[in-house]
Amino acid sequence: xxxxxxxxxxxxxxxxxxxxxxxxxxxxxxxxxxxxxxxxxxxxxxxxxxxxxxxxxxxxxxxxxxxxxxxxxxxxxxxxxxxxxxxxxxxxxxxxxxxxxxxxxxxxxxxxxxxxxxxxxxxxxxxxxxxxxxxxxxxxxxxxxxxxxxxxxxxxxxxxxxxxxxxxxxxxxxxxxxxxxxxxxxxxxxxxxxxxxxxxxxxxxxxxxxxxxxxxxxxxxxxxxxxxxxxxxxxxxxxxxxxxxxxxxxxxxxxxxxxxxxxxxxxxxxxxxxxxxxxxxxxxxxxxxxxxxxxxxxxxxxxxxxxxxxxxxxxxxxxxxxxxxxxxxxxxxxxxxxxxxxxxxxxxxxxxxxxxxxxxxxxxxxxxxxxxxxxxxxxxxxxxxxxxxxxxxxxxxxxxxxxxxxxxxxxxxxxxxxxxxxxxxxxxxxxxxxxxxxxxxxxxxxxxxxxxxxxxxxxxxxxxxxxxxxxxxxxxxxxxxxxxxxxxxxxxxxxxxxxxxxxxxxxxxxxxxxxxxxxxxxxxxxxxxxxxxxxxxxxxxxxxxxxxxxxxxxxxxxxxxxxxxxxxxxxxxxxxxxxxxxxxxxxxxxxxxxxxxxxxxxxxxxxxxxxxxxxxxxxxxxxxxxxxxxxxxxxxxxxxxxxxxxxxxxxxxxxxxxxxxxxxxxxxxxxxxxxxxxxxxxxxxxxxxxxxxxxxxxxxxxxxxxxxxxxxxxxxxxxx
Numbered sequence: 001x002x003x004x005x006x007x008x009x010x011x012x013x014x015x016x017x018x019x020x021x022x023x024x025x026x027x028x029x030x031x032x033x034x035x036x037x038x039x040x041x042x043x044x045x046x047x048x049x050x051x052x053x054x055x056x057x058x059x060x061x062x063x064x065x066x067x068x069x070x071x072x073x074x075x076x077x078x079x080x081x082x083x084x085x086x087x088x089x090x091x092x093x094x095x096x097x098x099x100x101x102x103x104x105x106x107x108x109x110x111x112x113x114x115x116x117x118x119x120x121x122x123x124x125x126x127x128x129x130x131x132x133x134x135x136x137x138x139x140x141x142x143x144x145x146x147x148x149x150x151x152x153x154x155x156x157x158x159x160x161x162x163x164x165x166x167x168x169x170x171x172x173x174x175x176x177x178x179x180x181x182x183x184x185x186x187x188x189x190x191x192x193x194x195x196x197x198x199x200x201x202x203x204x205x206x207x208x209x210x211x212x213x214x215x216x217x218x219x220x221x222x223x224x225x226x227x228x229x230x231x232x233x234x235x236x237x238x239x240x241x242x243x244x245x246x247x248x249x250x251x252x253x254x255x256x257x258x259x260x261x262x263x264x265x266x267x268x269x270x271x272x273x274x275x276x277x278x279x280x281x282x283x284x285x286x287x288x289x290x291x292x293x294x295x296x297x298x299x300x301x302x303x304x305x306x307x308x309x310x311x312x313x314x315x316x317x318x319x320x321x322x323x324x325x326x327x328x329x330x331x332x333x334x335x336x337x338x339x340x341x342x343x344x345x346x347x348x349x350x351x352x353x354x355x356x357x358x359x360x361x362x363x364x365x366x367x368x369x370x371x372x373x374x375x376x377x378x379x380x381x382x383x384x385x386x387x388x389x390x391x392x393x394x395x396x397x398x399x400x401x402x403x404x405x406x407x408x409x410x411x412x413x414x415x416x417x418x419x420x421x422x423x424x425x426x427x428x429x430x431x432x433x434x435x436x437x438x439x440x441x442x443x444x445x446x447x448x449x450x451x452x453x454x455x456x457x458x459x460x461x462x463x464x465x466x467x468x469x470x471x472x473x474x475x476x477x478x479x480x481x482x483x484x485x486x487x488x489x490x491x492x493x494x495x496x497x498x499x500x501x502x503x504x505x506x507x508x509x510x511x512x513x514x515x516x517x518x519x520x521x522x523x524x525x526x527x528x529x530x531x532x533x534x535x536x537x538x539x540x541x542x543x544x545x546x547x548x549x550x551x552x553x554x555x556x557x558x559x560x561x562x563x564x565x566x567x568x569x570x571x572x573x574x575x576x577x578x579x580x581x582x583x584x585x586x587x588x589x590x591x592x593x594x595x596x597x598x599x600x601x602x603x604x605x606x607x608x609x610x611x612x613x614x615x616x617x618x619x620x621x622x623x624x625x626x627x628x629x630x631x632x633x634x635x636x637x638x639x640x641x642x643x644x645x646x647x648x649x650x651x652x653x654x655x656x657x658x659x660x661x662x663x664x665x666x667x668x669x670x671x672x673x674x675x676x677x678x679x680x681x682x683x684x685x686x687x688x689x690x691x692x693x694x695x696x697x698x699x700x701x702x703x704x705x706x707x708x709x710x711x712x713x714x715x716x717x718x719x720x
């Protein structure tokens with residue numbers, strides 16, 4: 001939370017520096033010394049700042065019991081940190097006797113003592129903490145509670161913030177798993193009673209529940225559903241995962257109606273930019289301005305995790321500035337203002353500066369005097385180069401090598417100068433060549449510099465080796481960012497689950513789908529140096545496997561990774577956008593053989609999905625079937641001409657044989673063009689011979705006839 005200037009005329013309360021309970025030496029644990037160390041001298045206990053480790057709750061409670069009279073009328077700040085011991089120590093008889101006497105005299109307002117007393121005798125941290133909170137609230141005035149350095153799993157009191165688990169439509173499992181030690185009622189009841197006095201609350205930043213694993217397998221971090229009883233709360237600090245759920249189709253985000261009406265400042269920590277966070281901020285603004293809710297809420301502070309890319313903050317920055325707030329990308333900080341504009345807050349390197357908003361931006365950032373701009377240009381001549389010229393320089397540095405692994409010089413240059421970085425990244429991302437096993441790294445680069453991606457046409461070329469490609473399992477931060485993209489593009493719940501599962505387990509098809517959706521101007525996809533089996537995305541090109549009676553088996557075999565649904569949806573999304581496509585040059589499936597031992601190579605059935613395709617490069621085996629191997633009786637031995645996109649202008653057939661099947665295909669193409677006007681804009685067909693085992697049956701006369709017939713129809717046919 002930000003430290004705002006205090007203009008109140010009330011006298012400042014006397015406070016002493018906070019003392020961590022664990023810092024007190026054991027030899028000093030006497031009643032007088034420990035009381036003075038923790039609470040300060042009796043005449044200065046108007047405001048107390050207490051800090052205690054979860055491992056020292058028993059000794060801390062004993063001290064408070066002995067000095068409970070000194071807590072009267074004190075405004076108390078309590079900070080709890082750390083984790084409790086794995087095996088709690090039973091409290092001594094003196095502590096239990098003191099608690100017994102206290103309960104008999106005051107009861108601390110607790111209704112049901114049986115469960116609490118049972119856990120207290122066992123030394124469980126939840127019971128010790130419940131008594132501590134009630135003690136501080138009953139005798140003093142507990143107004144500030146800081147549990148930032150704790151873990152959600154170890155604090156059963158927060159059970160009151162959540163609804164009961166329900167069955168998720170995503171995977172049929174509970175939306176979250178309530179731990180066994182959360183099922184007792186007294187911790188939540190204590191927090192509900194204490195909440196009425198709290199003015200500030202900092203919740204645990206480690207917002208996860210141990211052993212609560214969702215499908216896909218990552219920690220289920222449950223968002224807050226309601227905040228009952230916090231009738232005086234002014235400042236609230238919560239982690240991103242307490243606001244935005246994961247997976248997002250199973251749970252709702254924190255509703256703005258759950259926030260207390262007295263709340264003035266909401267801080268969201270360890271955040272990252274996402275559409276869901278932007279939607280939450282807009283909902284809070286609408287709730288305040290249009291529905292009369294959150295009347296006291298003035299601002300929302302977004303503290304982003306510095307490990308997330310700065311380049312992804314565009315939408316969040318727009319939301320902040322639209323509300324007269326502030327955005328500091330390098331500090332990973334955003335201020336969204338919901339009330340009257342009084343001041344702006346900027347957090348830089350853990351320091352907080354207050355800048356009055358009454359001062360104009362010109363006053364804060366005065367215009368340079370005459371001559372200063374010229375001096376700056378003299379100091380940095382590179383920055384004076386026009387963008388187009390600088391891009392040409394970067395292209396020359398690239399030297400025609402577009403493989404991302406060889407662009408270290410350009411990548412380093414893009415990191416060294418903020419002004420020139422967009423131009424450099426434009427050159428890097430305009431034509432990318434990447435090995436399929438490096439798609440995760442490319443995806444990270446895309447997400448990090450989303451705002452610098454070329455808006456015009458760009459090229460993506462993917463290569464793959466002979467074996468089945470294997471990727472490394474991504475880290476949690478990349479998965480978190482990718483979730484937003486998946487939920488933005490996927491509509492079917494089952495497809496989302498499949499995609500997330502593959503993403504978590506490092507399946508390359510999951511990365512490929514996300515990579516294809518990043519460049520806004522991707523119109524040229526080249527897979528010529530890849531193998532067909534690595535791209536389940538192309539499943540839509542083929543018919544269902546059919547039985548070939550002559551061979552006693554199917555015409556092709558669909559590998560098991562090709563049975564998922566989300567690659568088909570990715571194909572439907574990308575196909576209409578492509579103007580140039582190069583199909584995999586190695587047209588085969590790993591371990592796909594017919595009963596006679598012949599490798600099965602499926603033939604393309606249709607290309608109609610590519611409604612804007614102008615240039616197609618495909619291997620011979622993708623367009624023309626081997627005799628009797630793939631084709632059931634009576635079927636056409638090549639891709640039907642009517643199944644090519646009518647926008648096609650250039651067709652390139654690689655690794656081709658000049659045999660009668662090749663010439664039959666070309667003749668059919670010319671006949672369909674002449675008689676039915678198919679492929680009206682096709683102007684060139686290139687037939688590139690390869691190193692094939694079967695002999696060529698063509699001759700120069702037959703080739704000349706095909707070329708001449710094509711020229712009459714305006715199609716240039718070239719054999720090479």
